[in-house]
Amino acid sequence: MSTLEIRGLKVSVDTEQGAIEILKGVDLTIKSGETHAIMGPNGSGKSTLAYSIAGHPKYTITGGTVTLDGADVLEMTVDERAKAGLFLAMQYPVEVPGVSVSNFLRTAATALRGEAPKLREWVGEVKSAMESLKMDASFAQRNVNEGFSGGEKKRHEIMQLELLKPKFAILDETDSGLDVDALRIVSEGVVRAKAANNHGILLITHYTRILKYIKPDFVHVFANGRIVEEGGPELADKLEANGYAEYVSA
């Protein structure tokens, strides 16, 4: 059983006009096996929360703590966070020219497992992960995310989730840009990975449609850099009906 604990997290970004505070004190605790949905309007700081936990250099932590089973996540380098068990499926996965998916995945698995996976088993692992996400085998030879459609990028993220087996998965709008079939395939991948690894999930989304596949235990409404309301799955239905208007100050 693992715990990811976020306490009073404050984050700012540097701009030409100076630093602006985006996260204004976020509190959230996630345990293994739990699924937390974060829903909130555009620009409320959801991706900032995801990136800050993963350690993106653009964000400056100005207050608060993030710990994983008591270890100080904010002190870790980006790769150390991944090794500690954090995984971020990005809203906009990055293209890495000239680096093949197969080389990338193997390098990542080697780093996370501490040794190179045995070639034959690894080939099988990758093959079945690709098949279950309905990705053509040719993707292994393509460059990471280069020329991938929006939906293909998301499948590739969830394929990594299945292969890299983290303790906590942060899924930043994994559902956006997916058609109905792709949404089902990707969601099933998340559910399958969770069944296999019992990791905790922080699911960032605008829409309730993905929650039909990935059932949240908790729903948090995010607005203006902090969590403004919390509840069970029924809160998502209320948001679906009423939108965020009541949480957004004019």
Next chain:
Amino acid sequence: MTTLQSNILEKHTPTGREEAWRFTPLKRLGGMHDGTATPVLHNSLIAKSELPNGVTLSHTTIKSITETDDAIVNRIREFTDQGTLLQISADTEVSSPIFLGRTQGVLDKAEFARVLIKVGSHAKATVIIENTGDTHIAEDLEIQVGPGANLTFICLQEWGSQTIHAGRHHATVDRDASFKSIVVTVGGNLVRLLPTVDFIAPGASCDLSGVYFATAGQFFEHRMFVDHKVPHAKSRVNYKGALAGDKAHTVWIGDVFIRAAAEGTDTYELNRNLLLSDGARADSVPNLEIETGEIVGAGHASTTGRFDDEQLFYLMSRGINMEDARRLVVRGFFNEIVAEIGIEEIQNRIMTRIDEELAKAGN
């Protein structure tokens, strides 16, 4: 006449004020440009494996196929008419690459080398020159690609750290012939190459690509010139470089001249540089001079950038440490061109050398 590559000299000795010499640290040329080096005929270029049928290599009198105003090449031609001739007879298709190389260098003098590669009409071959070891060499290398012929010319500068190499690699490409060159410069103190192409009949094409990686104190210059003087020729240029370490300096000049007669020309040239540390300098100057509007396309692009933080973050967020992430990104950057070599053993060797250069640069 064009001002591109203008190289008008007083007494055949560049001063550094000429357009063609303005980036080159003349003091580091070992006197090859001003007559103070002691020239020797060394014939260091040898075949590294048995030559296939239809291919011969000999030491003989060389008759230049082109004129040039390059000071060093003219000094070589004044010094000697002897050199190395590689001949691939007409209609010969050579399936495996022809490996040539230089290993035996001279350091107290300067090798003045002439090389002529003649590819007969409708012949098809790949020629690889592997340059290793330490030497001072001035090189006048000409390539004649006959009508309908197809030559891939791979030239690898994997020199040691004392090498001074100033060379002109000039190809004339005849009717419907295609010339592909891949230049790799990853070693040497100073390397100054002039990969240049003359299209002499319609339907000719060239594809010139290259990679270079300069670390502390190294100077690598690649000064391209593609002369579209006939209609319906096509050229592509794509060079990529990385620099790391104090006073690493690279120069890439991409001159393309589309003359009035060159209707239907199709050309595109690209140079991208990756600056991996402070104190390094990449000069990149694409030049297009166009005398006719009747063309298919003409374009160029040049970029110089640093590591992309987003790429490094993405890789590291998957557990890959900074050093490995940087190595992946740099390999990825060069892969597009290195993969075109098509010989795995050489590709791996070049990539390993690139890893080593990157590691040398530290951080």
